[in-house]
Amino acid sequence: MAINHFTLQEKKYLTQDVFELVYEAENDFEIFPGQFITFLLPKTWFARAYSVLYKDAKKIYCIIKRLENGRGGSKEICDYEEGVVLRGVGPTGHFIDSKKENNKLYIATGTGIVPLYFLVRDLLSKWFRKSLKIVLGNRTQKDLYYIEEFQNLKNQFSNFDFEVFLSREEASSFQKWYVWDFLVQENIQKFEEFYICGNPNMVDEVESKLIQNSVSQENIFREKY
Numbered sequence: 001m002a003i004n005h006f007t008l009q010e011k012k013y014l015t016q017d018v019f020e021l022v023y024e025a026e027n028d029f030e031i032f033p034g035q036f037i038t039f040l041l042p043k044t045w046f047a048r049a050y051s052v053l054y055k056d057a058k059k060i061y062c063i064i065k066r067l068e069n070g071r072g073g074s075k076e077i078c079d080y081e082e083g084v085v086l087r088g089v090g091p092t093g094h095f096i097d098s099k100k101e102n103n104k105l106y107i108a109t110g111t112g113i114v115p116l117y118f119l120v121r122d123l124l125s126k127w128f129r130k131s132l133k134i135v136l137g138n139r140t141q142k143d144l145y146y147i148e149e150f151q152n153l154k155n156q157f158s159n160f161d162f163e164v165f166l167s168r169e170e171a172s173s174f175q176k177w178y179v180w181d182f183l184v185q186e187n188i189q190k191f192e193e194f195y196i197c198g199n200p201n202m203v204d205e206v207e208s209k210l211i212q213n214s215v216s217q218e219n220i221f222r223e224k225y
């Protein structure tokens with residue numbers, strides 16, 4: 001597996017604890033949408049996986065949440081300033097598109113949206129014709145980002161749609177509650193494949209709801225953070 005060097009070129013806040021980080025790789029590489037890089041962090045000595053949001057020549061875009069109560073990997077990577085060079089392994093991962101012409105539903109919480117954005121953007125750029133829909137869960141409106149980008153995709157492509165569920169928002173123009181609330185039988189039946197990414201409990205909950213509704217395991221793709 002290839003080790004590469006990634007120079008942090010741009011860093012910006014998307015919310016108070018989520019950053020968009022743009023790295024330039026020393027050596028160009030091929031990636032399948034949905035895959036991740038494992039960064040080797042020199043201070044904590046942790047290896048931490050981060051999905052790629054998209055890739056443009058040697059640049060990769062990542063979105064990383066700085067977890068105040070974690071063991072420190074996300075704090076370390078988010079606290080570096082532009083110019084830092086990190087070693088990274090990959091890309092790796094099996095959370096990639098099936099390459100089947102099916103209607104596809106994508107379900108994420110929080111930064112689980114990262115690989116889904118890459119998967120959907122890639123299919124739309126290739127003029128994929130079947131329905132693609134993202135259901136995104138977060139806590140409050142303040143935790144949201146990339147909504148404008150999803151809205152732009154929706155305006156541009158009639159086969160793409162997205163819906164946001166906020167679990168802790170009273171006054172909201174978005175749907176309330178949890179992503180699995182979307183999974184009523186009528187909605188599930190519109191899709192043949194399901195890609196789930198984010199919080200491990202959510203991934204398990206969504207998967208069991210799909211299986212209860214007779215979705216076969218081979219049409220469920222999962223990535224737990």
Ligand SMILES: Cc1cc2nc3c(=O)[nH]c(=O)nc-3n(C[C@H](O)[C@H](O)[C@H](O)COP(=O)(O)OP(=O)(O)OC[C@H]3O[C@@H](n4cnc5c(N)ncnc54)[C@H](O)[C@@H]3O)c2cc1C
Nearest residue numbers: 048049050051063064065067070071072073074111114225
């Ligand atoms: C394949 C893969 C891809 C990943 N891609 C991303 C990504 O694109 N962006 C990103 O921010 N993280 C991503 N993660 C999570 C990341 O690898 C680390 O686990 C995370 O940054 C926490 O590291 P830590 O050392 O700060 O805390 P840890 O002590 O390792 O984790 C503390 C707790 O936080 C939970 N957690 C992990 N990631 C998140 C998150 N993003 N939001 C909320 N809770 C979380 C863990 O389940 C764990 O219970 C990915 C994980 C995997 C396995």
